[in-house]
Amino acid sequence: MTAFSYTEHPSPTALEQIAEILKDPGFGTNFTDHTAVIDWTLQDGWTNPRVEPYGPISLDPAASVLHYAQEVFEGMKAYRHADGSIYTFRPEANAARMNTSARRLALPELDEQLFIESLEQLVAVDKAWVPSGDGEALYLRPFMFASEAFLGVRPAHEVSYRVIASPAGNYFGGELKPVRIWVSRDYVRAAPGGTGAAKTGGNYAGSLVAQQQAADNGCQQVLFLDPLHENAIEELGGMNVFLVTNDGRLLTPELTGTILEGITRSSVIQLAKDRGLKVEERRITLDEWDRGVSDGTITEVFACGTAAVITPIGELVDGDKSIASTGTGEVTQAIRDELLGIQTGTVEDRHGWLHKLG
Numbered sequence: 001m002t003a004f005s006y007t008e009h010p011s012p013t014a015l016e017q018i019a020e021i022l023k024d025p026g027f028g029t030n031f032t033d034h035t036a037v038i039d040w041t042l043q044d045g046w047t048n049p050r051v052e053p054y055g056p057i058s059l060d061p062a063a064s065v066l067h068y069a070q071e072v073f074e075g076m077k078a079y080r081h082a083d084g085s086i087y088t089f090r091p092e093a094n095a096a097r098m099n100t101s102a103r104r105l106a107l108p109e110l111d112e113q114l115f116i117e118s119l120e121q122l123v124a125v126d127k128a129w130v131p132s133g134d135g136e137a138l139y140l141r142p143f144m145f146a147s148e149a150f151l152g153v154r155p156a157h158e159v160s161y162r163v164i165a166s167p168a169g170n171y172f173g174g175e176l177k178p179v180r181i182w183v184s185r186d187y188v189r190a191a192p193g194g195t196g197a198a199k200t201g202g203n204y205a206g207s208l209v210a211q212q213q214a215a216d217n218g219c220q221q222v223l224f225l226d227p228l229h230e231n232a233i234e235e236l237g238g239m240n241v242f243l244v245t246n247d248g249r250l251l252t253p254e255l256t257g258t259i260l261e262g263i264t265r266s267s268v269i270q271l272a273k274d275r276g277l278k279v280e281e282r283r284i285t286l287d288e289w290d291r292g293v294s295d296g297t298i299t300e301v302f303a304c305g306t307a308a309v310i311t312p313i314g315e316l317v318d319g320d321k322s323i324a325s326t327g328t329g330e331v332t333q334a335i336r337d338e339l340l341g342i343q344t345g346t347v348e349d350r351h352g353w354l355h356k357l358g
């Protein structure tokens with residue numbers, strides 16, 4: 001594989017305009033001037049790694065991703081530290097997970113080093129877009145899709161890998177505000193043998209109607225249940241879930257193949273163990289959650305993922321029933337502060353999770 005080539009954007013965004021965008025970046029609406037791209041064909045493998053101007057993709061209307069959704073993606077952040085340097089968090093874990101997802105979707109695997117280099121190359125040219133405000137970061141979105149123009153049903157022979165970047169503010173906005181969660185009784189997210197453990201667009205497409213139902217009922221997110229075990233909880237549409245007990249335990253649903261293995265999830269588990277909490281990965285039912293909150297054994301509940309980091313779950317709405325409510329607890333706050341501190345360079349990175357991008 002040759003080195004990345006670089007085609008500079010003919011009219012990059014002016015620094016003053018970037019500064020204007022970074023004042024209130026929002027989430028996923030503004031994109032940097034460049035994109036990293038690598039092509040793949042069955043015959044030649046991965047070729048032509050490059051950084052080129054950001055812009056619309058020309059795609060044949062028969063491109064199989066548009067018909068059969070052969071696609072996977074990743075989500076990560078680049079943080080600006082106080083000295084101006086830029087770091088990302090556990091990129092080798094994202095590289096490994098993208099390959100796990102790719103195998104499930106019959107897409108080609110991408111070398112871990114090449115994945116990391118694609119991030120380095122993109123951030124190197126667009127580093128002015130990395131915000132420095134509290135809770136802000138440059139969101140990186142690597143993705144891979146079937147670009148071959150072919151309507152037959154088989155794994156595509158032509159694939160495109162890309163990385164785009166978007167400055168991101170505080171996901172749920174402002175301070176830690178507990179969210180209301182809707183329990184989905186009409187829809188499941190994943191079933192054994194399905195694609196639940198892969199980060200693929202189809203899982204999200206299938207969850208939108210449940211998300212809509214949640215919004216109609218005044219909730220911000222959906223909690224999906226295990227389709228096989230009555231009332232066992234799995235995860236939110238794009239975040240993993242944790243419960244904190246009053247006797248120093250941290251509970252989270254175990255990975256059975258239907259839950260997406262969050263990198264935030266695994267980092268939270270490590271940080272919890274570091275502080276002496278006992279972590280239990282096992283089946284957790286809504287009844288246990290309900291009873292625990294009522295009798296005081298469950299003191300905090302939170303969700304986690306790259307975009308929002310850690311968000312306390314206030315209320316759980318299950319049809320007409322509202323399952324007890326907890327505020328932002330001490331453990332939730334402490335783990336969030338520590339994780340965000342590591343990511344932004346104010347807390348020692350004792351696990352070697354940071355990777356310098358520039």
Ligand SMILES: *Cc1c(COP(=O)(O)O)cnc(C)c1O
Nearest residue numbers: 237238239260262263264305306
């Ligand atoms: C991405 C994602 C998560 C969170 O993973 P992180 O690596 O922590 O960002 C959780 N659940 C689903 C379904 C996801 O797609």
